[in-house]
Amino acid sequence: MTNTFNIITLGCKVNQYESEAVEEIFKARGFKKKEENADIYVINTCTVTNMSDRKSRQMISRARRDNPDAVIAVMGCYSQVKPEEVSAIEGVDIVLGSRNKEEVVDLCEDVLQNKKAIDKVLALSETKTIEDLEISNQEAMTRAYMKIQDGCNMYCSYCLIPYARGNIASRDMDSIKKEAKRLSENGYKEIVLTGIHVASYGKDLKNGTSLIDVIEEVAKTDGIERIRLSSMEPRHITRDFLLRMKATKKACDHFHLSLQSGSDDILRAMNRKYDTKVFKEKVALIREVFPNAGLTTDIIVGFPTETDQNHQETMDFVKEIKFSKTHLFKYSKRDGTKAADMKPEVDGNIKRKRLKELEIIEAKIRRNFLKEQIGKTLSVLFESKSDLEGFKSGYSTNYLRVNVKADLADNEIRDCLITEIKNEELIGVLL
Ligand code: SF4
Known part of the structure; x- marks a missing residue:
């Protein structure tokens, strides 16, 4: 049996x-x-x-x-x-x-x-090495996630992950290349490089290999047309990194840079390793190399000690940066972290109010970014039927959902001219 x-x-x-x-x-x-x-x-x-x-x-x-x-x-x-x-x-x-x-x-x-x-x-095993887990087929047939790294040693004050996942461990390049080849043979065209702190790739290897080398190696895989990063750290964004990314012609112009707060006081309390000035400089660099880049982020609202003034700074900063999508989270206390002991805590009603305010700003900025796409040509990887009758949908390189009226096979990459916005998504025509 x-x-x-x-x-x-x-x-x-x-x-x-x-x-x-x-x-x-x-x-x-x-x-x-x-x-x-x-x-x-x-x-x-x-x-x-x-x-x-x-x-x-x-x-x-x-x-x-x-x-x-x-x-x-x-x-x-x-x-x-x-x-x-x-x-x-x-x-x-x-x-x-x-x-x-x-x-x-x-x-x-x-x-x-x-x-x-x-x-x-x-x-329980030591958290010093990375296992050689491999996947040939994933649920969604177009975008394959590939784990290249585990662990984090950033110790943000609200996060238990460095304790739960342990030190940084990077996957061996041969293993990455093998998996990229297998995923391509199984029909995948896009690989999303994932990990707990992807930007730390290579820190433990002592041979100078870093994330950009992974991107370049995976880009050499026949059949893989797109490489997406699950997240990045402002510190690791350099002109050289971006230019090398661009030169692969396969790296997507989509960057997930977790901001968490637009207030330098709160960033310090969170033990984040950048301030708003550095963040802004890195965003400018990204936009210089990838002018139509999608820039997504996460923000924690109501972190302990966050004042009205700090919250205002976050709102102003979000307006200034103009993210293409902002994921908003109310701070939730995690026992065992430094932040759990920080005082004063922010009252639940204030957290809700601040979240609402940011939601309104986020929706407006996102809509403006969508509007800016009208008249542009985006390369779209089609993956599913759209919610709109007779349409097919997929994601652009800058991570926007695009719908076209066409009968296309799954997993096709096509250029689309963007014509309008419907239900907060883009509508386009095939070129
Ligand atoms: S929030 Fe992210 S960067 Fe910070 S400690 Fe947790 S996993 Fe590491």
């Missing part, structure tokens, strides 16, 4: 990537994926907020209820940070951390065969 498994994933893109890689190993070993009543449950947890811990625990209990006899393995950031707490949860058989997640498959097979004899397996 075929054994079955299910993987439940919480948290970020890196977790999703790792879960998909583990799923491929299970399938290669003859296991079948089953949503309910599976023989094995793997819960890939997150610990980024107090809420993430709670959700992770709920998922473990749900798996237990679904099949009380199942093997339950818990891995990821929550179990890395609190292994004892996770192992004490009723029904948990295996506890792994945030690295070497592929080991979960062997461990699950062992426990499945000897469930009665094995009490609990604690298999």
